[in-house]
Amino acid sequence: MSRTVLHWFRRDLRLTDNTALHHAAQSAPQVIPVYILSDWKQNHGWTGPNRQQFLCGCLESLAKNLTTLGSRLILRCGKAEAELERLIRETGAEAVYFNRDYDLFGRATESRVQALCTRLGIECHVYQDSVLHEPDDVLTGGGQPYRVYTPYSKNWLNLPKPAARGRITSLGPPAGESITSLPLPTLAHWQLPASTAHLPAPGERAARDRLKHFIDSGILFSYGQQRNLPAGQTTSLLSQDLRFGLLSIREIYHRCLAAGTQAAAAHHAAAPASIQTYVKELAWREFYVAILWHYPHVFAQEFAPDWVGLPWPGTEVDFQRWATGTTGFPIVDAGMRQLLHTGLMHNRLRMITAMFLTKDLHCDWRLGEAYFMQQLVDGENASNNGGWQWSAGTGADAAPYFRIQNPWLQSIRFDPDGTYIKQWVPELKHVPAPLLHEAPKPGQPLAKGYPLPMLDHPTERDRCLAIFAKHKAERQ
Ligand SMILES: Cc1cc2nc3c(=O)[nH]c(=O)nc-3n(C[C@H](O)[C@H](O)[C@H](O)COP(=O)(O)OP(=O)(O)OC[C@H]3O[C@@H](n4cnc5c(N)ncnc54)[C@H](O)[C@@H]3O)c2cc1C
Structure with a gap:
């Protein structure tokens, strides 16, 4: 042959x-x-x-x-x-x-x-x-694509999952010398400046090590309780590996399930629930893949027709303060600086910072979406668009527009002792934790060189509600 x-x-x-x-x-x-x-x-x-x-x-x-x-x-x-x-x-x-x-x-x-x-x-x-299931494999009883995550995920969870295969062992003799190849690329290929971020190690081996660490260190077993806490490693950190296919989704799924069975046998009480929670996150990924597949208009436009044409009066100056992590809201600045320093950001922080940009600064979610794509190592259109539209209140199964997270309350709830904030905003290293979670007194910055909060959250929350309500009323 x-x-x-x-x-x-x-x-x-x-x-x-x-x-x-x-x-x-x-x-x-x-x-x-x-x-x-x-x-x-x-x-x-x-x-x-x-x-x-x-x-x-x-x-x-x-x-x-x-x-x-x-x-x-x-x-x-x-x-x-x-x-x-x-x-x-x-x-x-x-x-x-x-x-x-x-x-x-x-x-x-x-x-x-x-x-x-x-x-x-x-x-x-x-x-x-x-993906474990393609967009057309997870449809409603009437054969329609889902618009809401929970029924989608119930269907998705119940479907039999494909098995994983092993590693390839041979691809035949190397292509002859006559087949030319470009050298391995560097950033010069795209005429890009050097990355200044401390990025995760690339390649299949490094990704396999990350998966092993996630399972063997027990982070998987406490994922259910810990995953929303951004300090330390509480999640798998595998998103860039899924983005570039360094790991197969089947292998991740089956190895996590197998680890769960072993842990349950060893009476690790929290393990089965944690693994279920983790698998549901994998389903979120595929939900957004399916949304982009079935509703490609989301790429440029609001998923929900009610919000098409919604005004976003935020300014470029506001956007820049957000992007550079200098808003004066410690939790928001910590998230944005983690992104600048690592090319990644914890999911809880992606939600906090995206909501801050859209609901407190009233900037168009598309600006934040593009900025994240420029910075993120794991940046990929389906999850990023889904996450942004969710946060802006315009997307599939989005947070309703009137449910606006308060960044101060998010801060105390998810980083109570300020460990995460202090890691990424070193100016605040010596500020007592309780002070990091409330607006400082007027004219009294939390630390030298750290800005006062650029806005008053309750005022901007009311402004946001008014913008959404006016738009809704005008459309009726
Ligand atoms: C505004 C915003 C933008 C986002 N942009 C991206 C993006 O560009 N690329 C990306 O992979 N994820 C994105 N996410 C989803 C999520 O934040 C990351 O997948 C997660 O932080 C990656 O860390 P992890 O691998 O430790 O996740 P884990 O918590 O360990 O989750 C395991 C895997 O499940 C998937 N996953 C988890 N949460 C979500 C979610 N909410 N939506 C979709 N998939 C999820 C990811 O593939 C992740 O690797 C975004 C979320 C928001 C709110």
Whole structure:
């Protein structure tokens, strides 16, 4: 059998339990692994140095792992369909294998690649890989997509979950020297400045270590009680690994469940409930994938028609104070600075800061959404858009617009001793914890060099309610 096929790596940068790669390896004695770099330069409204730096590290690790199998990663740059066509012609490949990407842009590219394969008369094999259940597998009894998380998750939880496969062991001989490849990219490829953030370690090995640590250290077993507390590690920290496919969702799911069974047998009382809570978070991820798939308008517009055209009178100056973590609200500033320093932010803080931008500063959620995408290592459209629309009160199953979190109360509830705040806002290191959770007296900053709160929360809350109520009344 002399058949040659391509495996097109996308958001699946791993060799373990990679569905399309597994099928490609079974179908042909030679699989040519390829990754196609994007060709934008300098400014991209939706990405920045943090995520691209992480991607570079993941590609380097993938290339090394492929070498240990006796294979070679081929890197190209440009439009996927044009680069794949070139490679198909150069190699005489008879098929292209890849895993489905549910994102708007991924979807559009996929249809062009499928059209290319039809035109060239070669096979095109597309697989479900990055989710446990595809958007069209979780529908209401009437065959409609869900608009609300709870019934979606009940259905999702009850569906049988696909099993995980092992690691690939061979992809055949390396592609010949005649197949050219670009060198591994650095940020210079996109003409981006260096990332100044302390990012998580890239690559499949590092991701596997993170999963092991989450389970073996017992963080998984206390996830149910601890996950909302941002100080220390209370969550899995696997979102960038899911974003880039360094880990398979099937493996995460089954390993957590297996650990739960063992823990329950060892009478770890909190374990089963914690694991259930964790699995429900994985369902949130797929809920937002399904929302973006079925309601692609959310990408530019409010999910709920009632809120389309809602005015957002916040100013650029306000936005900048939020983005730089200088609002004078310690909990908000801590979240924004964690993002600046690490390219990540705890989920509770994502909610607090997103609500602060939209409900206290009245800035358009789309500005915050884009800013998060530029900074986040785990930035991905479905979850980010879902999280922003939830916080703004405009999304699927969003917090109702009149339920506005009070940042001072969130602060005392989730960071009572100020450990998280003091870690990210060092100016406040010596301020007694109770003072971090209430507005200081007028003209008396909490510490030298730290700003007074830029606004009065009750006043801005009332203003927000008035904006929403007026818009609603005008639409009726
Ligand atoms: C405004 C806002 C923006 C967000 N942007 C992103 C984003 O760009 N990329 C992203 O992966 N997540 C995003 N989230 C969801 C969530 O904050 C992160 O997934 C989580 O903080 C990642 O940390 P973890 O891996 O330790 O999560 P864990 O608590 O350990 O959860 C496990 C996994 O479940 C998924 N998950 C957990 N919570 C959510 C959620 N609310 N929505 C969707 N998936 C979830 C993630 O894949 C996560 O890795 C956003 C949330 C908000 C409120």
